[in-house]
Amino acid sequence: xxxxxxxxxxxxxxxxxxxxxxxxxxxxxxxxxxxxxxxxxxxxxxxxxxxxxxxxxxxxxxxxxxxxxxxxxxxxxxxxxxxxxxxxxxxxxxxxxxxxxxxxxxxxxxxxxxxxxxxxxxxxxxxxxxxxxxxxxxxxxxxxxxxxxxxxxxxxxxxxxxxxxxxxxxxxxxxxxxxx
Amino acid sequence: xxxxxxxxxxxxxxxxxxxxxxxxxxxxxxxxxxxxxxxxxxxxxxxxxxxxxxxxxxxxxxxxxxxxxxxxxxxxxxxxxxxxxxxxxxxxxxxxxxxxxxxxxxxxxxxxxxxxxxxxxxxxxxxxxxxxxxxxxxxxxxxxxx
Numbered sequence: 001x002x003x004x005x006x007x008x009x010x011x012x013x014x015x016x017x018x019x020x021x022x023x024x025x026x027x028x029x030x031x032x033x034x035x036x037x038x039x040x041x042x043x044x045x046x047x048x049x050x051x052x053x054x055x056x057x058x059x060x061x062x063x064x065x066x067x068x069x070x071x072x073x074x075x076x077x078x079x080x081x082x083x084x085x086x087x088x089x090x091x092x093x094x095x096x097x098x099x100x101x102x103x104x105x106x107x108x109x110x111x112x113x114x115x116x117x118x119x120x121x122x123x124x125x126x127x128x129x130x131x132x133x134x135x136x137x138x139x140x141x142x143x144x145x146x147x148x149x150x151x152x153x154x155x156x157x158x159x160x161x162x163x164x165x166x167x168x169x170x171x172x173x174x175x176x177x178x179x180x
Numbered sequence: 181x182x183x184x185x186x187x188x189x190x191x192x193x194x195x196x197x198x199x200x201x202x203x204x205x206x207x208x209x210x211x212x213x214x215x216x217x218x219x220x221x222x223x224x225x226x227x228x229x230x231x232x233x234x235x236x237x238x239x240x241x242x243x244x245x246x247x248x249x250x251x252x253x254x255x256x257x258x259x260x261x262x263x264x265x266x267x268x269x270x271x272x273x274x275x276x277x278x279x280x281x282x283x284x285x286x287x288x289x290x291x292x293x294x295x296x297x298x299x300x301x302x303x304x305x306x307x308x309x310x311x312x313x314x315x316x317x318x319x320x321x322x323x324x325x326x
Binding site: 017018021022025026029030033034037038041043047050051054055058111112113114115118119122141142166169170172173176 | 192195
């Protein structure tokens with residue numbers, strides 16, 4: 001893996017900028033994809049959002065000031081793009097409510113989802129959470145990301161993120177009616 | 181870990197049930213780079229160079245400016261310019277205006293195109309193409325000049 005210092009030298013030189021960006025894409029695309037996929041759920045949607053993420057990153061390269069790491073900056077763009085996508089999709093679905101199928105049903109019919117019904121219901125429970133809780137839950141529960149890292153990506157205090165996570169977990173277990 | 185999280189983990193685990201098409205990540209970088217504006221980032225050259233750069237684990241910070249200069253390319257490009265200049269000088273004695281104009285126009289077009297491409301490698305390749313000189317001819321000319 002090429003470190004930020006060397007990558008930034010490539011990216012800041014007009015002669016090597018394209019090569020540097022290609023390395024950036026190769027290095028971080030898979031990690032970004034999964035962050036996006038856990039939010040948008042569908043593979044084709046995740047692919048679209050990922051493409052848009054890198055396009056946005058390319059367009060805004062000159063605005064990257066180096067205050068955060070490159071990966072943090074990319075994660076921030078990716079999550080914002082994923083949440084924007086979900087919001088737009090929700091708005092469109094509200095225009096045609098009779099055509100809606102539940103997230104559980106869609107996932108169970110999806111060739112690129114191999115979970116059972118309870119797993120699909122878990123994803124539905126997560127999808128029903130408000131944006132911040134949804135994002136925090138996916139990053140903490142599935143990726144075991146530290147609150148300090150999340151705080152840099154989401155520009156939210158660690159305390160607020162911890163609270164969001166606890167609320168998210170409670171809501172999900174209530175939704176799934178998982179009680180001892 | 182909080183109690184509810186334990187319950188969630190015990191009942192559902194943390195396995196990733198999302199899948200991707202075969203070979204998706206292998207082709208992903210190519211597809212992303214192909215979506216960038218073509219005039220800003222030509223797709224083919226970029227991936228080949230990028231993968232080469234990654235394999236070499238370029239340590240750019242340790243290279244001095246002198247080490248970074250592509251001296252051989254600059255020397256070869258200078259040789260080609262000299263040859264073209266000689267050709268134009270010879271043609272300038274010709275009564276055939278069209279030949280003289282063609283030689284200088286070809287050089288000018290090559291230089292402009294390479295400038296637009298924005299790379300010294302493009303300059304070298306463009307000039308070589310326009311003079312229709314192969315590598316052996318170029319090397320022989322450089323040796324003859326010396």
